[in-house]
Amino acid sequence: MxxxxxxxxxxxxxxxxxxxxxxxxxxxxxxxxxxxxxxxxxxxxxxxxxxPSKEALFARLTLDMSQANLDELRALHAAQPPQQAMRQVIRHHFGLILGDPILAQLCQHCDRPAFQERLEAPYREQFLQLERDYVSFFGQLLQDTFNDRALSPADCQSLLWGVEACVNGVMARIASGGFEHWANPIALNAYFDSVTDFIIAGLHGQAASICHPSASHE
CATH class of the missing domain: 1.10.10 (Arc Repressor Mutant, subunit A)
Incomplete structure (x- = not known):
């Protein structure tokens, strides 16, 4: 060089x-x-x-931190038994967000369409690629978790919607300062565990419904 x-x-x-x-x-x-x-x-x-702008600086910080987190989650996934990987990855992801609340705030800010529309084309493409990488990663997690079921790409996408909603909710909670301002404060570790349990239970229930549609009508 x-x-x-x-x-x-x-x-x-x-x-x-x-x-x-x-x-x-x-x-x-x-x-x-x-x-x-x-x-x-x-x-x-x-x-x-x-x-070229403060938005570009925000974007680069978000992209770098998000990529580093994804790399860490990939390594964790590779080290876990398939049936345990999803729970461990989700729970660890919450810990990563808590360890850097600025990431939560920046990610929410940079995820806005109006923000990304102001970025130069290379940055917009990097955000799209990062999204594809996360979807691919969690899609593989789903395939490992439900390796006894034939999940199509469309099935995985449907399952990921719920995961994304829950993760974004946790991110928003961390970005807002947690629960310290509540009358009865909630321990974040207990909150993370509960949300993780909720996600895992929801995934299993929805996957069962996808593979056996008639079961949801019985």
């Missing part, structure tokens, strides 16, 4: 690290490009050579 390319990557990494640090010190949506540049020790004009 050329020295110029190495320096470019080093500056980009420094900017991303600076943004992550600032996002933990103040509301992330109020952080300016100038503040990121100052924190990274890089001229403001140079920032735009890496990220």
């Amino acid at each position: 050329r020295l110029q390319d190495q320096l470019f990557l080093q500056r980009e990494s420094a900017l991303l690290d600076a943004a992550r640090l600032l996002f933990r010190q103040q509301p992330w949506d109020r952080v300016t490009i100038a503040e990121v540049a100052t924190q990274a020790g890089i001229g403001k004009g140079t920032v735009y050579k890496h990220f």
Whole structure:
């Protein structure tokens, strides 16, 4: 790799690290490009050579963190017995979100159609590819969980809708600060366990309905 390319990557990494640090010190949506540049020790004009807008910076952070989480979930999946993988992956995913609430907030922000429409085409394509990768990963999890049933791609997609709704609900709960403001606070670990149980039970019930449609009418 050329020295110029190495320096470019080093500056980009420094900017991303600076943004992550600032996002933990103040509301992330109020952080300016100038503040990121100052924190990274890089001229403001140079920032735009890496990220043409603050939206692009948000997108890159979200894409990087989401990809890292997906890689970790893939590794966990590979290390688990097939029948246990789904539960372990879902529960671990909740822990990853809790470990970085900024990710939950950024993911929700960057998932908005209006946000992605403002992005440059390469970023939009990366979000589409990330979505395809997550769908493919959870589709494989479903095939492993229900390896005694012939689930079609359409069946897997239907099952994933419920998983996505529950995961997004957990993400929103973490992004909003958990349950500390409730009159009777709820322990997040107990909440995660309960939601995971709910998802697993729902998947089994829905899969049974798909494979035996008449059972839902008896």
